[in-house]
Amino acid sequence: MEESTSSNLLTETLNLQPSFAIRQILQGTTRGKEIVQSLEEKRSIISKQRKQLVRLLVSHLLETNGETPSTDTKKALAVALVYEFPCLLDGTGSGYGAWYTTGRNHKPATGFLEERLRNARKRMRILKRPRHQEQQKxxxxxxxxxxxxxxxxxxxxxxxxxxxxxxxxxxxxxxxxxxxxxxxxxxxxxxxxxxxxxxxxxxxxxxxxxxxxxxxxxHPEAVRELFQNWATMSDQILTYAQREGKLPLVFDDMTPGLEEKSTDPP
DNA sequence: CCGGTTCCATCAACACAACC
DNA sequence: GGTTGTGTTGATGGAACCGG
Structure with missing residues (x-):
């Protein structure tokens, strides 16, 4: 029932938070920057921004963890989010239930992140099965x-x-x-x-x-492997990009606020 | 030509079925 | 026990249309 306290969240966060550099993910786009600014200055966001926030995070999740990330991964993302921006804590027991809640008592997992993920998968599947979707104008x-x-x-x-x-x-x-x-x-x-x-x-x-x-x-045949080995593959890709002289531009564009938070994975 | 209204397409969120 | 797939519905925003 009331399993969670703020110290619980802190413990969870310390364990999981390094997995997702929420700010860096958001700072990669103009809208993301606006959202961060709003969260810092007003301690709140409007629903349109919330939807955009969810889109950005789930997009990142899809890029890094594939179409079906594990429960822990999804939970880690939600925890990292409310840890980074405590004003996003919700009234649920865990504090992040509005963003992600595991299934319970025959009820499926839910939350903004889970729902967005599910809808995104649905759309991707429809796109991948053009034959089924033939009644186009x-x-x-x-x-x-x-x-x-x-x-x-x-x-x-x-x-x-x-x-x-x-x-x-x-x-x-x-x-x-x-x-x-x-x-x-x-x-x-x-x-x-x-x-x-x-x-x-x-x-x-x-x-x-x-x-x-x-x-x-x-490369449909290599998708699964890429997702599974993304952690090591991404390093190789970055190394390659650096060797080709393309990396500085990438960092300039995508992580303008790359300062203190050096997140080294466990 | 412009402002207001209606219509339509899209998407988030919900609910339930199917599956492991 | 939980997760994923899928159908449905209400909210939203843009396009088209119409009257002044």
């Missing part, structure tokens, strides 16, 4: 993405995505259809720089899950 490329999409249509989609962020499902569909084209384009002429890539495909960063969707599209 446009008679365009339902089955294998891209192979039968004419080049001009590809360019049309790319241009559309430069100026449109919504509807999200449309963005995800177009990103899906242009994944192969994007891969070729990025690697053409000795590979593109990060700013070049983000100018051509801004939705890669601001629409959650697009990078993993691309990887899924290009």
């Amino acid at each position: 446009e008679p365009t490329v339902p089955s294998t993405p891209e192979y039968d999409v004419p080049p001009e249509k590809l360019l049309e989609m790319v241009e559309w995505m430069k100026v449109n962020r919504y509807p999200v499902s449309q963005v995800e569909d177009y990103m899906n259809q242009t994944a192969l084209h994007r891969g070729k384009w990025i690697r053409s002429n000795g590979s593109k720089s990060l700013p070049e890539i983000l100018t051509e495909f801004p939705r890669l960063l601001d629409n959650p899950g697009m990078i993993s969707q691309d990887f899924q599209q290009l």
Whole structure:
């Protein structure tokens, strides 16, 4: 019942918090920065910001832990969040139940993070099964993405995505259809720089899950392995990026407030 | 041409079934 | 016992439409 006290949360947090650098995740985007600012100055956020916050965190979760993160991972994220921003503590026994609650008494796990994760999975599954979803208005490329999409249509989609962020499902569909084209384009002429890539495909960063969707599209056989070994793979990727001289830009863009909190994993 | 209203698509959140 | 999948519903925001 009232199992939890603040010292409980503290213990839990000390154990789990290093897994998620909440601030760094949020500082990676403009909206994330606004949310952090609001949390610091007003000690509150509006519901729109809360939804955006959940999107950013779940997007990070998907990138780093795959589609079905463990219960502990999800709990760690929720705990890290309310530890970092105590004003987000809720009235539930644990203090973070509104963000993540494990299932109990035949009731499924719930909370904003869990629900977002579930809805994201649902959407991704729908996208992966185009055959099932054939009653589209446009008679365009339902089955294998891209192979039968004419080049001009590809360019049309790319241009559309430069100026449109919504509807999200449309963005995800177009990103899906242009994944192969994007891969070729990025690697053409000795590979593109990060700013070049983000100018051509801004939705890669601001629409959650697009990078993993691309990887899924290009290397479906390796997705599982990548997710499982992400901790070591990410190091190798960073090392490679550094060697290629691309890393400084990445850090400049994504972690402007990289100061004190050196989070070394246990 | 502009402001207000209606219509429509999307998504978050909920509820329950299916599964391990 | 719990988690994941899926259908449903209400809220929200943008597009289209209409009257002044």
